């Protein structure tokens with residue numbers, strides 16, 4: 025485990041913001057940390073970075089215990105705050121060169137690493153200074169900076185929240201690519217972002233982890249239901265399957281059918297052939313993460 029959080033409680037005065045939190049983050053995974061505004065996500069990340077003292081409990085990063093005020097464990101961490109700040113008159117390349125010098129990166133490694141990261145974050149062709157960058161470009165540069173020294177863990181605080189759909193998709197694909205060299209821990213209140221790239225998801229609600237599991241387990245399959253697409257629309261397919269014995273319904277233009285056994289699945293395929301319906305895709309019907317969350321919070 026690259027991160028182990030054990031019975032962590034954090035109080036600000038009388039206010040208990042984290043209540044006995046336990047988390048284990050496996051290496052080379054993308055771990056989504058979801059929760060509404062004010063749930064305590066930033067507080068836990070600051071505790072992981074040794075920026076806040078714990079009221080009780082322990083946090084270890086790459087096997088080393090985090091101690092408030094000490095920065096030794098931060099050598100394993102790259103951190104992207106929600107609004108990263110840079111020197112506005114530098115270009116991305118100049119800024120990363122400065123960071124490489126400050127962090128004592130060996131001279132021979134600087135150029136290849138910086139070019140590799142500029143390529144990863146899609147800024148390799150950009151020659152203009154950072155002051156001209158969009159928010160998404162700044163986030164992307166922030167990821168490059170955080171990854172510069174090959175940390176074992178990349179912590180990103182709401183990296184997609186302020187971005188438009190294109191900017192969000194770019195960040196998600198960069199985080200996915202970063203997984204080959206590090207472990208990604210990112211917080212978000214956008215469930216669909218977590219759903220797109222995470223291997224594991226934990227949800228913090230009022231300072232308590234209310235679920236934590238592999239995303240595939242969380243998005244349980246709905247009782248033997250399958251979603252089909254055909255070369256015709258769902259409505260047309262349904263009309264071609266008139267008087268069928270199968271339980272079929274259409275939900276938001278998706279054709280969904282209940283097939284409880286392998287035999288039923290085979291029979292249904294035969295029926296589709298008999299009715300000249302050509303399948304484009306078939307997959308198990310799963311609950312979106314949002315529905316899982318709503319059910320847990322009920």
Ligand SMILES: Nc1ncnc2c1ncn2[C@@H]1O[C@H](COP(=O)(O)OP(=O)(O)OP(=O)(O)O)[C@@H](O)[C@H]1O
Nearest residue numbers: 036039041059060061062063064065066067068213
């Ligand atoms: N230094 C502090 N002193 C007192 N209360 C604090 C302090 N820092 C955070 N809090 C409180 O702790 C709670 C959790 O805040 P936190 O910033 O961790 O939430 P969050 O999940 O990151 O929310 P957001 O998505 O809005 O950033 C909030 O009620 C906040 O007011």
